[in-house]
Amino acid sequence: MPTSPFHLRCRICNQPVDWPPPGARCPRPSCRGALQPRRNILFDPTLIEPAELGMWRYRHLLPPLPDNPITLGEGGTPLLPFRNGDLHLFLKNESLNPTGSYKDRGAAMLINSIGAARLVIDDSSGNAGAALAAYAARAGVRARIYTPAAAPASKQAQISRYGAELAAVPGDRSAVTAAAEEAATEPGVFYASHVWHPGYALAMQTLAWEIWEQLGRRAPHWVVLPVGNGSLLRGLRWGFRSLQKGRLIRELPRLVAAQAAACAPLLAYSRGEYQPHTFQAGPTLADGVAIPHPPLIEAMAAAVRKTNGQVIAVPEEEILPAQDALARSGIFIEPTAALAFAALRHLAPAIAPDHTVVAILTGHGYKTL
Numbered sequence: 001m002p003t004s005p006f007h008l009r010c011r012i013c014n015q016p017v018d019w020p021p022p023g024a025r026c027p028r029p030s031c032r033g034a035l036q037p038r039r040n041i042l043f044d045p046t047l048i049e050p051a052e053l054g055m056w057r058y059r060h061l062l063p064p065l066p067d068n069p070i071t072l073g074e075g076g077t078p079l080l081p082f083r084n085g086d087l088h089l090f091l092k093n094e095s096l097n098p099t100g101s102y103k104d105r106g107a108a109m110l111i112n113s114i115g116a117a118r119l120v121i122d123d124s125s126g127n128a129g130a131a132l133a134a135y136a137a138r139a140g141v142r143a144r145i146y147t148p149a150a151a152p153a154s155k156q157a158q159i160s161r162y163g164a165e166l167a168a169v170p171g172d173r174s175a176v177t178a179a180a181e182e183a184a185t186e187p188g189v190f191y192a193s194h195v196w197h198p199g200y201a202l203a204m205q206t207l208a209w210e211i212w213e214q215l216g217r218r219a220p221h222w223v224v225l226p227v228g229n230g231s232l233l234r235g236l237r238w239g240f241r242s243l244q245k246g247r248l249i250r251e252l253p254r255l256v257a258a259q260a261a262a263c264a265p266l267l268a269y270s271r272g273e274y275q276p277h278t279f280q281a282g283p284t285l286a287d288g289v290a291i292p293h294p295p296l297i298e299a300m301a302a303a304v305r306k307t308n309g310q311v312i313a314v315p316e317e318e319i320l321p322a323q324d325a326l327a328r329s330g331i332f333i334e335p336t337a338a339l340a341f342a343a344l345r346h347l348a349p350a351i352a353p354d355h356t357v358v359a360i361l362t363g364h365g366y367k368t369l
């Protein structure tokens with residue numbers, strides 16, 4: 001049986017909260033802060049279940065879930081050795097998840113944590129919404145996804161094809177969130193927020209654990225990933241930290257957050273230049289991380305800082321060439337996912353010849369056709 005790591009606490013007021021939490025955020029009406037594990041777990045490799053499918057090999061290291069969790073076979077994605085000029089790296093190809101993005105790990109976790117709810121909702125620019133729509137379909141519950149009216153048509157189509165109700169909201173991203181938060185107060189509705197619900201980032205720990213196993217039970221020196229709302233970034237830190245606490249790795253990998261230069265609030269924050277009310281973002285092809293005001297930006301910055309990582313802003317004109325370069329090598333990913341690959345050129349001066357580098361390819365190229 002697992003150790004008992006799954007108590008949560010509020011990041012703001014420190015209130016303890018049991019798993020599964022009653023809502024996505026701190027239950028105190030005056031607080032509404034983000035929930036996180038009270039402490040990182042101590043990873044115990046004897047708890048791995050080798051016979052389980054995908055990310056469920058780690059089920060005893062995740063928060064308690066039903067005996068037969070609803071799954072579409074998420075996780076267990078390949079880690080491909082890849083040569084990029086002088087740099088030898090590994091590509092963690094998360095585009096091969098059931099709905100074409102890493103969000104499936106979080107959606108799988110949440111759909112198994114909804115209790116008696118009959119309607120699940122989320123606000124999403126696309127991939128998180130498609131993932132929740134698919135897992136709701138698998139579970140036989142209704143889903144309603146609030147998206148910006150300007151979200152890519154192909155992502156909206158994917159959400160609809162799974163049978164979810166699509167609520168396209170005019171206005172900016174915060175109007176979309178406001179519509180979802182209002183609906184979340186209705187009885188029988190579960191707000192499966194990929195931004196706020198701690199289960200989402202907790203599921204992303206499985207990516208860290210897979211990378212560790214696939215490298216022969218060692219940690220890379222660097223992990224490069226696209227960053228929008230930060231669930232992947234925070235989950236990777238928790239996952240590697242649990243390996244460190246279990247004395248299975250000595251040092252945490254340095255987490256490198258790749259953002260589009262046109263919309264790089266985390267870079268501005270790390271320089272002390274971020275003001276949420278005045279921060280301006282431009283349009284970007286990297287629609288999956290076009291998040292000018294990530295609500296957990298302070299926690300995201302902590303994940304970079306505490307791993308001695310970096311934030312890299314990729315110029316807009318470098319995104320499509322990075323996508324093309326990978327496609328010409330047989331790997332078709334969406335522009336958002338290409339940010340991690342494009343960031344490598346900027347990171348190169350900091351990488352020593354003996355360093356192991358992993359870039360996470362977050363979403364499939366079919367997503368934006």
Ligand SMILES: [Zn+2]
Pocket residue numbers: 010011012013014015026027028031032033
């Ligand atoms: Zn609180």
